Amino acid sequence: MTEWSYTVRIWAIRKRPYRKPYQLRWQVGTRPHSESFLTSGLAESRRAQLVTATREGEPFDVESGLPKSMVQKEKDLPWYQHARDYIEMKWDHSPATTRKNLAEAMATVTPIIVKDTRGMADHRLVRRALYSWAFNVKRWDEEPPPDVKEVLAWFERKSLPVSALSEKMLVRRALNACTKRMDGKTSAGSVIARKRAIFHQALGYAVDAEMLAENPMHTLQWKAPEKVDEEVDPECVPDPEMAERLLAGVRAQGARGRHLEAFFGCILYSAARPGETVGLLESDVHLPRRGWGRIMLRESRPRAGRPWTDSGEAHDRKGLKHRSRKAVRPVPIPPRLVALLRWHITAHGVAPDGRLFRTARGGMVQESGYGEVWAAARQEVLTPQEWASKLAKRPYDLRHTAVSTWLSAGVEPQIVAARAGHSVAVLFRVYAKFLRGGEDAANAKISARLGD
Incomplete structure (x- = not known):
């Protein structure tokens, strides 16, 4: 469990007769930290980052000595890899129908969480590659067909980092994708609710992994176009x-x-x-x-x-x-x-x-x-x-x-x-x-x- 502290002291840079002569020293809680640099400019730049973080009220990780934003950046993963990690975490304890639902939800939101769509394959091929291969743990040891392999490599290159989902409009676009079927028509309310719940859990898993400070869906004003009517007609x-x-x-x-x-x-x-x-x-x-x-x-x-x-x-x-x-x-x-x-x-x-x-x-x-x-x-x-x-x-x-x-x-x-x-x-x-x-x-x- 990460231990955070707001008690931070940062000292002036000192010069020593070593290969990396410029040393920055600081203390988080009662734990001292230091880092050496080749030039004074690099040392001053890192010191400025730490000072800025303290002024903005960020907590610091006692173990690494870094502010929370830098810890999250170091732990950050591409969304595509995070989605696979999430599926793998859920897989062993999920029945087969749940596994299908998990793969369907991740295959729906993943094409939205990319840097751009240049070079993206046909949506049916994308769907097959993600649903049947990327998010099916049973097939990870198999060699996918060449066209599927190319699509998966594209997502490895183009996937945005998980931290990008702190931007609410990106989360909104992913949720909007959950409301549509492949033919463009609106999905049933129960399907939308299921995909939303799975996406919410995947974001919560990112919070647990300290890639996101909070689940962005908690403060997002978004409403599904179809209500889930549980009453029998x-x-x-x-x-x-x-x-x-x-x-x-x-x-x-x-x-x-x-x-x-x-x-x-x-x-x-x-x-x-x-x-x-x-x-x-x-x-x-x-x-x-x-x-x-x-x-x-x-x-x-x-x-x-x-x-x-x-x-x-x-x-x-x-x-x-x-x-x-x-x-x-x-x-x-x-x-x-x-x-x-x-x-x-x-x-x-x-x-x-x-x-x-x-x-x-x-x-x-x-x-x-x-x-x-x-x-x-x-x-x-x-x-x-x-x-x-x-x-x-x-x-x-x-x-x-x-x-x-x-x-x-x-x-x-x-x-x-x-x-x-x-x-x-x-x-x-x-x-x-x-x-x-x-x-x-x-x-x-x-x-x-x-x-x-």
């Missing part, structure tokens, strides 16, 4: 009856649809996220012949792509969202899902590793595959007007159906939150519109209790 959420019709539409899609009916059923009746359902094992489900059963959700298997996972598999393996790696979420499931899963196991069996759902070749269920089946079911079941709307646009909307159904049934919010894998605060924030929708029923219950 009721127009997207099918009611339980519509959801069951969509499951029937899935079943009507042939062998692949019949295999995926229980997959979608787990999302609808247990509020499991698709990534949590992909890796569900037979041993994780309790399916009695009668009554309610139980699903034990232990992990999520999102598809991130082989370049980003430690295993080299397309699907990452990580703990439940916002939970410790060993956390388990038990969810009671209604008899209709119990029956659906029992039928699924009887008709299709399980994969060699015990997974309930798999592709025709035994692999992990792919988002593209189940997405096609869902799109076909949606087109078959919905009216043209409903199909053109946001209603049940994604399989994930079945999870919202589950949670909103529980809430409208009068289940206590803390129980709903626990089953859905939320905190109660997040439940209230995300499902606020559905909670407001129950006001009439709540008022009726209160009136009945009061005898009104």
Whole structure:
């Protein structure tokens, strides 16, 4: 930890009979420092720097004896190198999807933090070089293609030092880049917020490394053009009856649809996220012949792509969202899902590793595959007007159906939150519109209790 002091004494330059005869001496706190020079001009110049720093109220590093501005300059790195250091620092403890997000954010801001754009390659090649090579630690030992290698060498030459980000307008330009997609259109609010947060963390890492005195984003007046709306839009959420019709539409899609009916059923009746359902094992489900059963959700298997996972598999393996790696979420499931899963196991069996759902070749269920089946079911079941709307646009909307159904049934919010894998605060924030929708029923219950 750097120790700073404002107690500085600087003495006059003295001449000695040595190879570097002009010696400058000063003291920071109680620690003496000295530096020798060939000429009196060089010695006077350094003394003037130290005197100026004291007059401007800069703290001095007790260890090196230098003012903070000079310490930061010595520690300064090009932004390109700092961004790679930041990615490397985060890499080992980040799931594959987070690694992709880190690389995407750094690939967005790095082309802005350059001395000039002369000689910069096409933006698509720049994107590929930065996202797939510069900021993917797994590929650092590989030899990139010649065109990528040339782009990376260009950024090594042209990248501004991290200290340049003390200029707020440069930070503003980088943040503005976070709001745009590659086609120039405005990104979704959640994407902008994610990139901004990662850029903020990278700047904070520069503060920790003493390349910046403070995080410039703390005092920057900047507002994203798109707000992050965490509340679920009721127009997207099918009611339980519509959801069951969509499951029937899935079943009507042939062998692949019949295999995926229980997959979608787990999302609808247990509020499991698709990534949590992909890796569900037979041993994780309790399916009695009668009554309610139980699903034990232990992990999520999102598809991130082989370049980003430690295993080299397309699907990452990580703990439940916002939970410790060993956390388990038990969810009671209604008899209709119990029956659906029992039928699924009887008709299709399980994969060699015990997974309930798999592709025709035994692999992990792919988002593209189940997405096609869902799109076909949606087109078959919905009216043209409903199909053109946001209603049940994604399989994930079945999870919202589950949670909103529980809430409208009068289940206590803390129980709903626990089953859905939320905190109660997040439940209230995300499902606020559905909670407001129950006001009439709540008022009726209160009136009945009061005898009104």
